[in-house]
Structures are given as structure tokens and as C-alpha cells.
Amino acid sequence: MTKILAIADAVSPFVYSERFPKNFPELDMVLSAGDMPGHVLEYVATKWGRRPVYVVGNHANEYLKSSDYGLAHSKKQLPGGCINAHTRCLNIDGVLVVGIEGCGRYNNGPNQYTEREMAWMLHKLTPRLLWNKQRHGRAVDVFLTHAAPKGPNEGEDFPHRGIPAFNAFHKRWKPKVHVHGHVHLNGANAKREYESPEGVRVINAFEHTIIEL
Numbered sequence: 548m549t550k551i552l553a554i555a556d557a558v559s560p561f562v563y564s565e566r567f568p569k570n571f572p573e574l575d576m577v578l579s580a581g582d583m584p585g586h587v588l589e590y591v592a593t594k595w596g597r598r599p600v601y602v603v604g605n606h607a608n609e610y611l612k613s614s615d616y617g618l619a620h621s622k623k624q625l626p627g628g629c630i631n632a633h634t635r636c637l638n639i640d641g642v643l644v645v646g647i648e649g650c651g652r653y654n655n656g657p658n659q660y661t662e663r664e665m666a667w668m669l670h671k672l673t674p675r676l677l678w679n680k681q682r683h684g685r686a687v688d689v690f691l692t693h694a695a696p697k698g699p700n701e702g703e704d705f706p707h708r709g710i711p712a713f714n715a716f717h718k719r720w721k722p723k724v725h726v727h728g729h730v731h732l733n734g735a736n737a738k739r740e741y742e743s744p745e746g747v748r749v750i751n752a753f754e755h756t757i758i759e760l
Contacts, residue, residue, distance in 0.1 A: 549760040553752035555580035555728025580728035580752040581693030585611040585626035592628035602648040636675040643688045650694040653706040666712040690722040717745040
């Protein structure tokens with residue numbers, strides 16, 4: 548069994564803590580589903596001693612700011628010691644991970660894509676996914692995105708709508724888990740997880756959650 552810490556959108560005091568990672572069960576993987584500050588990802592990498600896997604959110608919080616380290620320059624730089632999964636098929640200790648950054652386009656900001664662009668980015672991964680299926684008997688274990696698929700976890704407003712291309716990915720490649728962010732969970736009874744018609748566990752990683760794979 549693989550134990551995964553998934554984080555997104557809001558910094559959890561349990562993760563950004565002097566006690567991390569000792570305040571969690573032994574972790575096999577850390578995934579960030581977007582809009583997690585770059586300095587927090589570097590903190591996780593340093594404290595955990597391994598490289599977290601991430602995608603960039605639509606607010607691009609992953610890019611380090613000069614104020615994070617008192618730097619004088621403002622050059623955009625992604626966090627060190629971490630793995631950017633965007634448009635990649637990764638094998639992380641035997642777990643196959645596919646990542647897509649950003650969300651649906653709503654105001655032409657950075658890391659926003661049309662539905663056609665989302666579908667095309669996934670289509671370009673087909674050769675590697677077919678190779679995974681032949682080599683490992685499956686194409687993908689974890690689908691890591693910032694936006695949600697169409698369904699119960701998508702937001703009610705246009706910027707937080709689900710992405711149809713992600714549902715098509717479920718149907719064709721059948722990942723075990725789809726981890727996403729982008730949609731904040733409000734209230735003690737907010738639902739974090741559901742199972743799609745294809746049998747995919749769709750999990751909102753808002754703040755933090757533990758996933759057993």
C-alpha cells in the first residue's frame with residue numbers, strides 16, 4: 548500500500564510545521580495539486596528528504612518570489628528539489644503519475660487553457676501511456692491536475708468548472724485516483740471524494756489529505 552500526502556490551494560499548519568513529517572504516518576509520496584506556494588514545496592522537500600511532485604495552479608503560486616528569501620531580483624523560478632509533472636508521465640517508485648497544470652480559461656490569465664488545449668495536451672501523452680500499458684499492464688495510477696473533472700467536485704462558477712477532457716481521460720485510461728485542487732472546501736461536512744462512473748476515485752486535495760493507494 549502506498550501512502551500519499553496530497554496538498555493544494557491553502558497551506559496546512561500540519562504540513563508547514565516544524566514537526567513535519569513526523570506528525571504524519573510514514574509517507575511514500577507527496578503530491579501538490581496546484582496553487583501551493585513554492586517556498587512551502589521547497590520546505591516539504593527539505594524536511595521530508597524526498598522530492599514532492601506538483602502541478603502549477605492558475606494563480607501560479609509555485610513560482611518563487613523575491614520576498615520568499617529576501618532576494619533582490621524578481622526572476623520567475625519554480626521550486627527546487629521538486630518534480631513538475633505537467634504534461635509528463637512519471638514513474639515514482641512504481642507509481643505511475645500523469646500531471647496537467649492550470650484550469651479552464653476564464654480571463655486569459657496565465658495557466659488557463661481552453662477545453663481543446665486541455666484535450667490536446669492529454670492526447671500528446673498517448674504514446675507514453677500506451678508504452679506504460681504494455682510495460683506495466685496499466686497506463687496510469689494517479690492523475691494529478693489542478694482543475695477538477697466535470698462532476699460533483701467542480702465549482703459552481705465558471706472559473707472553477709470541471710474539464711471534460713479529464714472525464715474522457717478517465718474513460719480511456721482508467722487511473723485509480725484523480726487528485727485535484729482549485730475548488731476550496733468550505734464547512735465541516737464538505738465532501739472531498741467521490742467515485743466516478745469509470746471507477747476512478749476523484750479526490751479534492753484542498754489544504755491536505757492522506758490517500759491510501
